[in-house]
Amino acid sequence: MNEILDGFYQAVHLIITLNPEVMEITVRTLEISLISTAIATIISVPLGGLIHFREFRGKRVLVTLIQTLYALPTVIAGLFVFLLISRAGPFGFLRLLFTPGGMVLAQSLLILPIMTGLTLTALSGVERSTRDTIISLGATEVQTILSLVHEARFAILGSVALGFGRAISEVGAAMMIGGNIRGFTRVLTTAIALETSMGNISLSLALGIILLAIALVVNLLVHMVQQERVSLD
Amino acid sequence: MINLQGVTRRYGTHAAVSDVSLRIPKGSLVALIGPSGSGKTTLLRLMDLLERPTAGRLLFDGVDTDGTEKERLALRRRMAMVFQKPVPLSTTVEGNVAAGLRYRKVPKEEIRARVAAALAIVGLSHLADRYAASLSGGEMQRVALARALVTEPELLLLDEPTANLDPENTSLIEDLIRRVNRNQGTTIVLSTHDMGQGQRLAGTLALIMQGRVHQSGRAQDLYSSPVTQEAARFMGFENLWEGTVMEMEEDLTRIEIGGSRITTVTDAGVGESVTACIRAEDLTLLPAGARQGSARNTLAGTITRIALHGSFARVTVDAGFPVTALVTHRSADEMALSEGQPICIAFKATAVHVIRRADHSPAAVS
Numbered sequence: 001m002n003e004i005l006d007g008f009y010q011a012v013h014l015i016i017t018l019n020p021e022v023m024e025i026t027v028r029t030l031e032i033s034l035i036s037t038a039i040a041t042i043i044s045v046p047l048g049g050l051i052h053f054r055e056f057r058g059k060r061v062l063v064t065l066i067q068t069l070y071a072l073p074t075v076i077a078g079l080f081v082f083l084l085i086s087r088a089g090p091f092g093f094l095r096l097l098f099t100p101g102g103m104v105l106a107q108s109l110l111i112l113p114i115m116t117g118l119t120l121t122a123l124s125g126v127e128r129s130t131r132d133t134i135i136s137l138g139a140t141e142v143q144t145i146l147s148l149v150h151e152a153r154f155a156i157l158g159s160v161a162l163g164f165g166r167a168i169s170e171v172g173a174a175m176m177i178g179g180n181i182r183g184f185t186r187v188l189t190t191a192i193a194l195e196t197s198m199g200n201i202s203l204s205l206a207l208g209i210i211l212l213a214i215a216l217v218v219n220l221l222v223h224m225v226q227q228e229r230v231s232l233d
Numbered sequence: 234m235i236n237l238q239g240v241t242r243r244y245g246t247h248a249a250v251s252d253v254s255l256r257i258p259k260g261s262l263v264a265l266i267g268p269s270g271s272g273k274t275t276l277l278r279l280m281d282l283l284e285r286p287t288a289g290r291l292l293f294d295g296v297d298t299d300g301t302e303k304e305r306l307a308l309r310r311r312m313a314m315v316f317q318k319p320v321p322l323s324t325t326v327e328g329n330v331a332a333g334l335r336y337r338k339v340p341k342e343e344i345r346a347r348v349a350a351a352l353a354i355v356g357l358s359h360l361a362d363r364y365a366a367s368l369s370g371g372e373m374q375r376v377a378l379a380r381a382l383v384t385e386p387e388l389l390l391l392d393e394p395t396a397n398l399d400p401e402n403t404s405l406i407e408d409l410i411r412r413v414n415r416n417q418g419t420t421i422v423l424s425t426h427d428m429g430q431g432q433r434l435a436g437t438l439a440l441i442m443q444g445r446v447h448q449s450g451r452a453q454d455l456y457s458s459p460v461t462q463e464a465a466r467f468m469g470f471e472n473l474w475e476g477t478v479m480e481m482e483e484d485l486t487r488i489e490i491g492g493s494r495i496t497t498v499t500d501a502g503v504g505e506s507v508t509a510c511i512r513a514e515d516l517t518l519l520p521a522g523a524r525q526g527s528a529r530n531t532l533a534g535t536i537t538r539i540a541l542h543g544s545f546a547r548v549t550v551d552a553g554f555p556v557t558a559l560v561t562h563r564s565a566d567e568m569a570l571s572e573g574q575p576i577c578i579a580f581k582a583t584a585v586h587v588i589r590r591a592d593h594s595p596a597a598v599s
Contacts, residue, residue, distance in 0.1 A: 138336045150324075
């Protein structure tokens with residue numbers, strides 16, 4: 001018990017004194033997760049819009065497949081990207097293995113299904129009559145999708161926040177693709193795993209508190225924006 | 234402007250619109266009138282190119298609309314539609330009205346000016362910065378109208394434009410519709426279930442029932458000469474009596490109905506089965522045994538029911554077949570009408586509208 005309390009005090013100390021290693025890991029983690037989320041957003045929102053808007057053969061199957069991939073285990077995503085970018089893989093020449101770039105690729109792929117699926121759900125939440133109104137007003141297909149995304153923006157923001165949460169908290173792909181190299185690919189989750197196994201409880205706790213704090217801030221921000229919408233309605 | 238040729242629209246096995254042929258001339262104001270669920274909305278959606286006909290052709294300004302999505306978009310941008318329950322886009326009133334112009338890539342400065350003008354027309358300039366979702370039903374209806382008008386459509390489609398509005402907003406919207414048609418020359422097609430609104434606004438009415446055009450023409454013609462029993466009932470004829478033509482003398486025809494004979498004016502020939510239609514308000518009630526010179530027809534019967542209806546009394550009489558008459562409250566009092574009392578019903582030969590059996594199947598009218 002004492003050890004835990006002790007670790008907790010030290011953790012707070014590490015954070016308050018802006019310990020260089022803790023800060024460095026935190027900044028890198030934010031960078032990798034934010035870029036992954038941005039890439040996944042740029043792909044998943046238009047993709048979700050297109051799947052929602054177009055009628056085609058196999059649409060049901062595709063949507064079911066996407067929903068199945070919500071539960072994609074992070075180590076499977078890691079393994080898949082590992083095979084792609086390892087020296088012998090088709091994209092081995094990019095030399096992405098054990099780099100932050102490779103981690104971004106893995107995390108983007110990992111959160112793409114859930115963000116696409118939630119975009120679809122968000123767009124389905126827009127009334128059919130809203131879509132008819134937009135089309136009737138003379139919108140092209142692209143304008144219609146953009147307008148629908150605008151109508152569903154608060155729900156889509158929720159999907160972005162969820163994607164970010166999944167990216168920042170996953171450890172499997174980050175470990176396999178990044179390799180947890182100190183000062184290069186070490187992120188909050190891989191650092192916690194390593195430091196805990198080495199018995200550095202206080203450092204692990206400090207990193208854990210930061211991870212939780214980031215999640216809390218993101219949630220608060222999303223909540224605030226969505227409250228705004230309620231007051232607008 | 235719009236020309237429908239045998240247009241059918243099916244959803245699964247249900248035909249919402251079947252074999253409708255209708256020509257809507259440029260600059261006209263046409264009302265599609267009919268009960269709820271008769272296919273008026275589907276017709277308007279077809280005209281707005283939101284749906285494609287399952288069968289038949291739909292021409293807009295002489296152009297067949299069954300083209301690619303791109304071609305249909307180009308045509309759709311020349312029209313505008315206001316839905317029965319207008320949906321606010323989640324932005325300000327100004328943003329809502331600007332939407333159609335933004336889609337058309339109109340320059341920003343021009344958008345601002347035209348949106349301001351459109352809002353002024355519907356009298357909502359003061360609400361420009363309000364969030365559209367916070368508006369009342371009547372205000373939103375006016376925003377939807379401004380949103381449609383701002384694109385200066387050649388064809389304006391209005392689905393039950395005043396269905397959910399109070400009388401004040403209704404007359405405001407009706408005034409606007411009339412002005413747009415008269416001043417801008419915009420062709421307008423509107424749907425309504427209110428015969429009064431159809432009469433007030435439209436030069437031409439098309440009566441839509443069960444997905445078909447039963448009849449079309451001037452309001453007064455539809456009102457006085459419905460061609461089917463359903464049309465007659467919708468136009469407010471309460472008495473529909475089925476009978477057989479017995480004899481003709483000069484231009485009068487005698488029809489036997491449930492043992493009584495009435496005199497009418499019709500082209501139907503002897504032996505033909507017909508329906509005689511007469512409005513409840515065209516019947517006069519007289520004390521039993523009385524005779525009235527000007528009315529050719531008298532029927533004797535017994536009052537079975539008296540129901541009060543505002544300043545009127547609806548009197549149901551058994552004359553061998555049920556007859557409904559509408560008399561003022563006052564005359565009901567003066568005659569001391571009561572249920573079970575014998576009574577005489579009188580009406581003019583010209584007050585009877587005769588539907589010939591041959592006319593029963595609804596014809597496509599242009």
